[in-house]
Amino acid sequence: MGGGRELTPGEQALCAxxxxxxxxxxxxxxxxxxxCGIALAETFGLPSRxxxxxxxxxxxxEGECGAMKAGELVLGELLxxxxxxxxxxxxxxxxIVWYQGEIRRRLAxxxxxxxxxxxxxxxNTLTRRHDDFMGEPRKAMCTSIAAEVAAATAEAALRHxxxxxxxxxxxxxxx
Numbered sequence: 135m136g137g138g139r140e141l142t143p144g145e146q147a148l149c150a151x152x153x154x155x156x157x158x159x160x161x162x163x164x165x166x167x168x169x170c171g172i173a174l175a176e177t178f179g180l181p182s183r184x185x186x187x188x189x190x191x192x193x194x195x196e197g198e199c200g201a202m203k204a205g206e207l208v209l210g211e212l213l214x215x216x217x218x219x220x221x222x223x224x225x226x227x228x229x230i231v232w233y234q235g236e237i238r239r240r241l242a243x244x245x246x247x248x249x250x251x252x253x254x255x256x257x258n259t260l261t262r263r264h265d266d267f268m269g270e271p272r273k274a275m276c277t278s279i280a281a282e283v284a285a286a287t288a289e290a291a292l293r294h295x296x297x298x299x300x301x302x303x304x305x306x307x308x309x
Contacts, residue, residue, distance in 0.1 A: 137232045137236075138228060138232060138290075138292075138294040138295070139293055141292055141293065145289075145292045148288060148292070148298065148300060149288040149289045149292070151300050152177055152178070152284040152287070152288040152298075152300045153282065153284050153285035153288075154281070154303070155177045155284065155301060155302075155303050156173050156174060156177045156280045156281045156284030156285075157277055157284075158303045159172075159176055159177060159280075160173040160276065160280040160281070161273075161277045164303065165303065165304045168182075169186065169189035169190075169200065170188060170199070170201035170204060170276060170279070170280045171185030171186065171187070171188030171189060171201065171203070171207075172185050172186060172189075173201075173204075173280050173284075174201060174204035174205060174208055174280065174287065175204065175207075176301060177284050177300060178211075178284075178288075178298060178299060178301075179299045179300070179301050180208060180211055184207075185200075185204055185207070188200030188201075188203050188207075190257050190267075191256055191257025191258060192257075195256070195258035195261070196256055196257070196258060197256065197257060198256060199256070199257055199279065200257060201276070201280045201283040202237055202283055204283065204287075205233060205237060205283045205286060205287040205290075206230060208287050209229050209230055209233060209291060209296075210226060212296040213225045213229050213295070214226050225295050225296070226294075228294050229290040229291060229293070229294035229296075230290075232290050232294070233286055233287065235250070236286050236289070237283060238250040238251070238252070238255075240286060244278065244282065246260060246275060246278075246279060247260075260275075261275070261276070
């Protein structure tokens, strides 16, 4: 499956903005902290309530990385068939294939994954190297993951024909 079309400079800037917004939302310094899935949904102006279940890899840490899964769900919302009985759209299929390979490549290059084909992307596996889940090193890693996922999600959506909206960062910690 192809990577879709190339992005315009304006679309590249929109992807960079998605990265920046997700970073701020997850980091929790300029605004109140959002979990990985909620940060992704909110970045794209989507209702965040169902994305709460992605927090810490499906609440238990045993599920896939919540940010990576959120990227797939955002793509489903943007490119999926609105008919509940409809088939997977070709655009969604191609975007997911591109996104899954691209986000793994980017996270391997950043040292988060040992290799792009690493089979285990469970939250507990990815965060294990940080003894304290609530500590700053783990939080910094997950902030970077959420930001990179937002950029890759935006790029996948745009390359495959979706129109996206990226919110403005809320102005205060009160969000």
